[in-house]
Amino acid sequence: MKRLIAIVEDEAAIRDNYAAAFAREGYAVRTYANRTQAMSAFAARLPDLAVIDISLEDEPEGGFELCRQLRALSPVLPIIFLTARDSELDAVSGLRLGADDFLTKDLSLAHLSARVNALFRRVDALRKPEQAGDVLRRGPLTLDTERMQAQWDGKVVLLSLTEFWIVHALARHPGHVRNRQQLMDAANVVLDDNTITSHVKRIRRKFQGADPRFDAVQTVYGMGYRWVE
Amino acid sequence: MSLRLKLLLLGLLTLVLPWAGCRYAREMESALREGEQTSLQSVAETLATSLEGRLDLLYRAPQGGDSQDAAALLESGPYDLKPVALTAAPLVDGYSEDWPRDAAAWAWYEKDAAHRFGVLTGVYERVLYLLLEVRDEHPVFDAAGASPLDARATGDRVWLGFQDPQGGERQVFLAATGPGAITARYIESGEYGQQLAQLEPRIRGVWQLSPGGYRLELRVPLSMLGAGFGVLIDDRDVRGGAPLSYGSLHPDDLRTLGHLIVAAPELTGYLAQFSQPGLKLAVATPGGQVLARVDELKRVAELAPAPPLIARLYRRFVDQPGAQPPIEARVSVYDREHRTVIGTLEVTQTPDRWLRLRDRALTRMLNFTLATSIVVVLAMFAFAVWLALRLSRLRQASESALTRAGLIASFPDTEARDELGDVARSFSRLLGRLNEYTGYLRTLAGKLAHEIRTPLTIVRSSLENLEAEQVPSSARAYLERARQGSERLNAILLAMGAATRVEEAIGGAERSRFDLVPLIESAVAAYRGAFTERRFAAELPPGPVMMDGAPDLIVQMLDKLIDNAVDFSPVGSSITVRLRLAAPEAVLEVDNLGPPLPSEAGRLFESLWQSRGDGNGRPHFGLGLYIVRLIAEFHGGSASASNLPDGSGARFSIRLALPA
Helix, strand or coil, X not given: CCCEEEEECCCHXXXXXXXXXXXXCCCEEEEECCHHHHHHHHHHCCCCEXXXXXXXXXXCCHHHHHHHHHHHHCCCCCXXXXXXXXXXXXXXXXXXXXCCEEEECCCCHHXXXXXXXXXXXXXXXXXXXXXXXXXXXXXXXXXXXXXXXXXXXXXXXXXXXXXXXXXXXXXXXXXXXXXXXXXXXXXXXXXXXHXXXXXXXXXXXXXXXXXCCCCXXXXXXXXXXXXXX | CCHHHHHHHHHHHHHHXXXXXXXXXXXHHHHHHHHHHHHHHHHHHHHHHHHCCCHHHXXXXXXXXXXXXXXXXXXXXXXXXXXXXXXXXXXXCCCCCCCCCCHHHCEEEEEECCEEEEEEEEEECCEEEEEEEEECCCCCCCCCCCCCCCHHHCCCEEEEEEECCCCCEEXXXXXXXXXXXXXXXXXXXXXXXXXXXXXEEEEEEEEEEECCEEEEEEEEEHHHCCCEEEEEEEECCCXXXXXXXXXXXXXXXXXXXXXXXXXXXXXXXXXXXXXXXXXXXXXXCCCCCEEEEEECCCHHHXXXXXXXHHHHHHHHHHCCCCXXXXXXXXXXXXXXXXXXXXXXXXXXXXXXXXXXXXXXHHHHHHHHHXXXXXXXXXXXXXXXXXXXXXXXXXXXXXXXXXXXXXXECCCCCCCCCCHHHHHHHHHHHHHHHHHHHHHHHHHHHHXXXXXXXXXXXXXXXXXXXXXXXXXXXXXXXXXXXXXXXXXXXHHHHHHHHHHHXXXXXXXXXXXXXXXXXXXXXXXHXXXXXXXXXXXXXXXXXXXXXXXXXXXXXXXXXXXXXXXXXXXXXXXXCEEEEEEEEECXXXXXXXXXXXXXXXXXXXXXXXXXXXXXXXXXXXXXXXXXXXXXXXXXXXXXXXXXXXXXXXXXXXXXXXXXXXXX
C-alpha cells in the first residue's frame, strides 16, 4: 500500500507541483488548502506524513495550530514545515511544536524527496527492533542512523532531521573540519551562513540540555565546525 | 551675522532716546539763554535808570564846572584824556606789555612828522597811570651831575600840567640823565628869588629808550588831580639847544588845555552793590571808554555746586565745540532830560549760570534714558542668547536626528508654545514621517524577497516537475536556461534577505568573552585556502586581545570585508588584515590594493548603497559593508573606509570597543 502524504498549502500551483512530484516518487498524495479541510480529513484518516505551510489562507499562523492538533492525534507522525518564512523565530516555534523538520520553499524538490524518504525510513526503523550495525558511537554520543535518533550518555536528544544530519556529518569524522557547504550537502539543504550558525547553536543547546558541560561541536573560525571527542 | 548680534544692534537703537534727550537739552538751552538774555536786559535797564542823570556818580566833578552840565563835560576837546579803567595795576617799568592793547585809547599829539607822542592813560584804584610813547630821532638826556635847571645841560624834557583839586594850575617836569627811575620835580622860587627844582615824590616813573624815541611810564595819585590835565614835550636835538615844545599844555604858560575825564570815586562802589557772582557790570563813556567795572565773572563756583563728573562728561557730548559765549546787555545811560547819552552800561553774564541749570536737567534725563537703554539692550541680549541657545539645540537635534544610515534618532519634545516650539514640533513630525518611510524602505527588500519567494517556488517546482517529464531534447536547453534563471533569482532573494537575517542574528546573539587574535589567525588561514588568487598577510599584536561579543559575527564581518577586498583587488595582490590596539578600542583594518574609493566613501556602509554585479553573476546588493557596520555597531564600534596613504588602494577600519 502506498504511503499517504498530506500537503497543506494554500498556494494551488505549489501544492499541485509538490503533489505531482510526490506522486512521481510513488506516494499517494492528498492536498488541502486550509486548516479546516485538513483537520476534517485527518480526523477521518491520518496520513503517513504531513507537509504543512505556516500561513494558510486567512490564518497567518494556521500551520502552527495544525501541527499542534496533528501532534495531539499522533506523537510519531512525521511533520515537515515547508514555508516561505525563513525567520529564526518561526523555525524555533515550528520545531518546538514537535515538527520533524523546518524547510524553506527554496529547497529543491529532489532535496525535499530525500527528506521525505529519510523520515519514512525512520518511521520504519522505529517499528523494527534496534540493529547494532546502524549505530554510530562517539564517546557519550550515540547516533542511530536508522531511527535518526541521537543519545548523549543514554539520554535521548531530540533533533530535527536537518540537525541530525549535521551532527552525523560532524561526528562521522571527529577532528575533521566540515565547512558550511559540506554540512549543507549532508543535510540536503541550501542555507546561508546565519542559518547554519543558528542550527549549530540549537544543536549545542539541545546537547547542553542533556549535559551542561557539552563542548563537542567546535567552531573553526572562517572554515566551519568539527567534532571533538 | 548672528541672531545675537542682530538683536543687540536692534537694542542699541534705544540709544536714540538719550540722543533725542541731548537734542532736547540743546533746545532747552537756547530757550534758557533767551530768558536769561531778557532778564539781563531788564537788570541792565533798571541799573541804567538808577544812573540816569547822575553825572556826579559817573564822572569826577570837573574843575569849577557845573557837574550837571552833561553836554559840556561830554563834548570833549582834542586835549581831553579819557583814562581806561584798568583791571590791574601796571608795573611801572617803562614797558607797555602790561597795558591793554587798545589803539583807540591812545591820544596822539604831534608837531610834525618827526615829532609826535602818544599818551595812554589808565586808572586803577584811584591812581592814574600814564604811558608816554615819544617819537624822537635824537633823544637827549640831561648831563649827568648838572642841575636840572642848568640850561646848558638840559636835554629832552616832559612837562605834566594839571589842576589841583582846588583848581590851581600846577606843573611838574620829568628829566633824566639816563634810562631808569625818575621822580617828578617842580620849580619853586626860593627865598632869594632864585629858582629851585623841588622833588614831587608822589609822581614817579621810569624813563626808557625805545626804537625811534623814548618811553615814560608814570603813576600819579588821582587825589592830587583836579579836572585839567596835559602833557607837553620839550624836544631838543642837542643838549642845551632850543626846545621844540608841543603837547596838550599851552606852550607859553603851560596852562592846561584839556580835561581828565575819570569816573567818580563812588562809581565802583555803586556798581558793587549790584554785583553778583557770574556777573560783570561796566560803565563806559558814550565813546566807549570804560570808566568803572565790577567783574565777578570768575566767581561762578558760588552759583551752584560744581557739576558732578558725569554731568561734565555729558556736557562734552551735548555742547557744540567751542566755548559758550557769555550773554551781554548794553544800555545807554541818559541825562536827566533823557536827551543826551552820558554813558553806557554793559552787563555781562557768564553762561555757566544757565548751563548749570541745563546740566542738572540733562544729567537726570540722560541717566534715566541711558539706564533704560542699558536695561533694554541687556534684556534683548539675554533674549537673543536664549533664542540662540534654543535654535542651536534645535539645530543639534536636527543634525543628530538623522544618522548616516538614514535611521532617525530620538528628537526632543518641546513644550514651548511659541513659533520655535512649532518649528521643533513640525520638525519632529516630519522626522517621524521620514522615519516611517525609511523604515518601510529598509524592510522593503526583505518584504519583496518574501513576496517573490512564493511565485519563484511555483516556477522552480514546475521546472523540476517538467524535467521529470518527457521533454524533447530540443527543449532541454530552454529548460536548463529557465532553471539557471530561477537559481539566480533565488540567489538574489537570499542576498536581499541577508541583512534582515543578520539583524535577527544580532538580535539573538549571545555575548561571550573571547580572544580576537586566534580568531583572526584562524579566519585568515581559511581565506588563504578559499581565495588562492590573493595573498593574505596578518599583522596581529603579540598578546591576546580579549573582547566581549559574538565571535561568529566577528568572523562574518571579516568574511564580508575580505569578500569586498577580494572583489576590488587585482589577482595576485596582497590583502593585509591588521589588528592593533588603540585603547579603549581595538582597530581591525583590512587593506587591499586597487582602485580608490568613490568620493562618497561614508555611504559605503549604507544598505543597498552599492549595487553591482561581479563577473560571476553573483548578485551584489551592497549589503556586505552594511552588515559589517551592523556587526561593528553591535560591538560598540564603528566602521570607516579610507584610501591608503599612498593612494594605491583602500583601507577599511573597524573600531571595536574593548571591555573596560
